[in-house]
Amino acid sequence: MHKEFLMGNAAIARGALAAGLNLICGYPGTPSTEVLETAAKYKPETLYVEWSVNEKAALEVGAGAAYCGSRTMVTMKQVGLNVASDPLMSLAYIGVKGGMVIMVADDPGPISSQTEQDTRHFASFSKLPCFDPSTVQEAYDMIQDAFAYSETYHTPVLFRPTTRVCHAYSSVMIKDPEEFYHNTPEGFIKDSSRWVIFPKLSYQAHMQIEKRNAELSAVFSDYAGNQILPAAKTDCRKGIASHGISFTYVKEALKDRENPAVLKISTPFPFPEQKALAFLQNLDEVLCIEELDPVIERELTYLCGKHHLPVRILGKLSGHIRTAGENTCDSVSQDIASFMGWENPEEHKLPEPPALPVRPPVLCAGCPHRASFYAVKTAMKGKKSVFCGDIGCYTLGNAMPLDMVDTCLCMGAGVNITQGIGHTEPDTACFAFVGDSTFFASAITGAVNAVYNQADMTLVVLDNSTTAMTGHQPHPGTGRTMMGEIVQKISIEDVLKGVGVKTVETVNPFSLQEAVGTVKKISAEKGVKAIIFKSPCAMLIKPQQILEVDQQKCIGCRKCITSLGCPAIVTADGKVKTDDSLCTGCGLCAQVCPVGAIGRAET
Amino acid sequence: MNQNLLLCGVGGQGIVLVSKLVASCAMQKGYDVMSAETIGMAQKGGSVFSFLRFGEEIASPMFGRGQADLMIAFEPAEAVRMLPYLKKDGCIIVNTKPVMPVTAVLKASAYQGTEMLAYLKQNVSRLILVNGEKACHEIGSPRVLNMIMLGTAVRHGLLPFSVSEAETAMRQNVRPQFAELNQKALAYAESEK
Structure with missing residues (x-):
């Protein structure tokens, strides 16, 4: 044993590795993401790691491995379990051979989620045992227990920390590699009476599950965590x-x-x-x-x-x-x-402070989504339009002054919601914005639905070549896997054309004039059409020469501020300036300035 | 005796790294350490914080109002926002340069930071102001504010380790090409009362 300073999610991953993990898969989502990333970082030869295309795929991949006797972990955030709930409910009846832990992170607050749903209900609903750690150390220890219980009872188990455990750091005692448990999967043994779900099997399984859970209630009464x-x-x-x-x-x-x-x-x-x-x-x-x-x-x-x-x-x-x-x-x-009935501890009373500036999260300086939203906004000015958003950094396009996200519900919903609006309000130009990772996760079926059902809409794919919101995970469009392989990129354009979208155009949103022209042209067409705004996330590329405002030329119209809302454009002493610690040199503001007062700083 | 530290500022100012370095130094001294910080969506230009505690017996990574022995605030308004967490006799180090939120720029709001500094001067007995803008300019990078703030805390004896111990931790945690620049920032001595 030795001591390390670990994030809760890292402790969960390290604990799983100490428990002989053979396969880990998942879909990124705050506050769960770092578990899989840590497992990949400390990956032993025998571990298979993948970011799956969504949580349902992850859970099914995990189930297959667990059928073979692998110790398997599947990671996701709480709303991810909604996506994976179909395989979850059935897998609870089928059970597993190797230990299988489904790590689902809940998010009280919520701090970075759509809902405050409680995965403990999913545990009782699916009848699966559930572990709820309190500290980083307990998370490290308990994840190992979770594998052991899973294997003993041949059932997947849920492990559900919350944000403040996932993202807390703590000095924790962890095992040295020689203390690790090693698991060698037996392999898949064919047995249709075990692995094929049929009503008769489900009836028998249901009886056994209830019996097992009564037994587990007694066993858990002696569990050290209670x-x-x-x-x-x-x-x-x-x-x-x-x-x-x-x-x-x-x-x-x-x-x-x-x-x-x-x-x-x-x-x-x-x-x-x-x-x-x-x-x-x-x-x-x-x-x-x-x-x-x-x-x-x-x-x-x-x-x-x-x-x-x-x-x-x-x-x-x-x-x-x-x-x-x-x-x-x-x-x-x-x-x-x-x-x-205790007196509340005396509080150090402070006088009322001056009005504090509010700091809602905003799109980063240099974010290509800002350019994309601005291009569509400019092109559709004065026309009756609706802009359905989705889950990702680009949800922040709702903030003023862009104000370009009219709806946001759940992963992949925007492309379908916009169809419903279009069928009801045929005179509205219907747009759906979706990021590249969300596109692969759950917007492809929406695109098929639109083509098949003759929707009239424009799908705008904001392709920044990464999963930005959760910290830049690879996805099918990036051509990199978590096993470190370089693989064929799946082309969004080809997918869209393949499902029957006739017009698909790819534009760099920072070429503002061209981007606006493309939106005007394409949105005027009937049927389902798509624009792919392709430009990498600003966090992933080297900043270019920053921009400066020529105070001689600036007329103080504030158009750069009121159109873009870029955090790198500030005012000081009544003058518009760029903030050199934030500007990435994307050049969008220079294209918006009506008098050409913004240009590249001299080196 | 536990020590409670609160770091606060705006997403992108490098607060998380400072938290890591303090934790690493405290671990070296044999303390138990816990911390909790803002991660996720709020990081993008929002208010961010990091709670950090070290000592013998810590239950929770967070602590309540009136319990911070030391606050290191990277922005004046964020210092005021989190001030209720400071102990009555606690010390606060504040960078004087305000970060204008987009909302304030849009509304041409009057926020300039000076009203926040005036409030802090009135309500905190142990206040150390750091002209981070000037310091960054002298060091030659806008991205070393975090090391300037950490260096100030260490030099004032507010953390139980030395500048050279902080430097060792820093070198283990930043890319080699940035180590010299960060070392200059850690050692930077200019601060104003």
Whole structure:
């Protein structure tokens, strides 16, 4: 064993490697992405790694490997599991041979997600065991336990950390390579009574799953991750139940206090009933401090009913804890203080500060999406149009002054939503913007749907040759794999032509005039047509010579500011200037300036 | 005794690297270390922070208001935004150069940073101002503000390690071609009261 400073996601990957991981696949999504990246970085010879095209593909690839006896991990964010839910629900019935951990990161807040859904519900819905770590160290240890339970019970298991565990860093004790478990897959053994799902098989599997989960509830009552911290004083009749990162906030809040008993739940499903019953003995009231949904609160309420226990269970359902958003050290310490009847710690009161500038996230300086949005906006000025967006950096095109994202729902939705709008409002010019990675993940079926059903729309693919939002992962259009191979790039243009889109044009959005002309021409055509705006993500290319505003020529019209909203264009002492620490030299502002006052700085 | 550090600023200012270096130095001293920071969408020009704690017994990577022993703020308004986290007698190091958000530029807002500095002067007893713009200019790169801020904290004895220990950590974490520039920034001594 030795100590390292690791991010939670890195600890999960390193723990999985210590558990003899044979295959890992997934789709990038904050806060889950670094797990697969870390596994790739520390890849042993025997490990296969891939970014799959989407979560459904990943889960199915993972299942195949686990059928062969591989120790397999599949990674995704919580909404990714919605995409993978079809194979998930069935795989729960079929089961696995090698240990299979489905790592699904939840995002209370939400900080970088569309929803605040709680994967613990997916666990009970799919009837799969679920692990919920509280700290980076626990994540490292627990992921190894997860593989062991999966293999013992021949079932995939869910492992669901939340953002503050995934992205926390901590000094952790980890194993040296000689301490690693090694797994040699047996290979696929044909057995249609095991691997082919049929109603009869499902009926039998259902019976077995329920039996197994009852057994697991008892087993988990002795699991080290489920703990009761005894009260400082035995006559204290209040208790606190918590989980995940919130448990660490509870511990912080109870430091230097006469703490009540605390129940920590690390396996929300199957719920460790015996452990919880032991905790509930001799208590009058329990406060459940949870993030996302009141899963523990419902379980404890149910247990009290089932066993006729006179314990009041408080939390989100009772109105004692707010229903949405993430917990913090402060919120938890206040919740506990009110529950215990303690005085809130005295706060250092500061006078009202001056109005603080708001800083919503914006497209980076030099981002090609800004040029693409501006080109479409310019071309469609004065025409009735709708701009459906999608998931990625380009969702930020909604911000002023671009204001070019009218809808955003989920991965790949924009291309279909725009069809629905078009069928309802035929006089509207319908656009769908989709990034290159999202295109491969889930917009191709939308394009087929549009062609087949005779939609009238323009698909705009914003191709920056990477998966930018999550930190530049490769995808089928980049020609690189996570195994380090250089492979044939899949051409978006060829895909679109292949599914029957007749007009597909590729333009560099930084050639503004040409880009505007292409949009005008193509959007006037009937049917499904596509524009591919191709220019690499600004973070991936060397900055060019930066631009400067010639103060002699600048007339102060602010058109560069009010059209583009580029963070590298600022005002100082009433003058428009470029910020040399941010400008990448993309040159878009120089093309927008009506008097040619912006040009390349002299070297 | 645990020490709580809060770094704050705007996405792209290099806060995460400073957090890594402090963590690495604290680990060298045998402390347990935990940290938590903004990752993801908010990084793009948004307000960012990094909580960092080291000591003997730490439960959570985050801490509550009024608990930071030291704040290193890379931007005046971000210093004010996060000020409630500073301990009553805590120390704050602030870069005086404001970063104008696009929203402020668009609305031709009056935000210039000076009102934030005035507020800090009124409400913080241990305030160290750093003219980051001037320092970056003298060092010859707009991208070394993070090392200037870290160097200032270390030189004022606010972190339990030396400039040379910080330099060792830096050299392990930045590409060799940028090491000299970052070393100059770490050692940069100009600061104003």
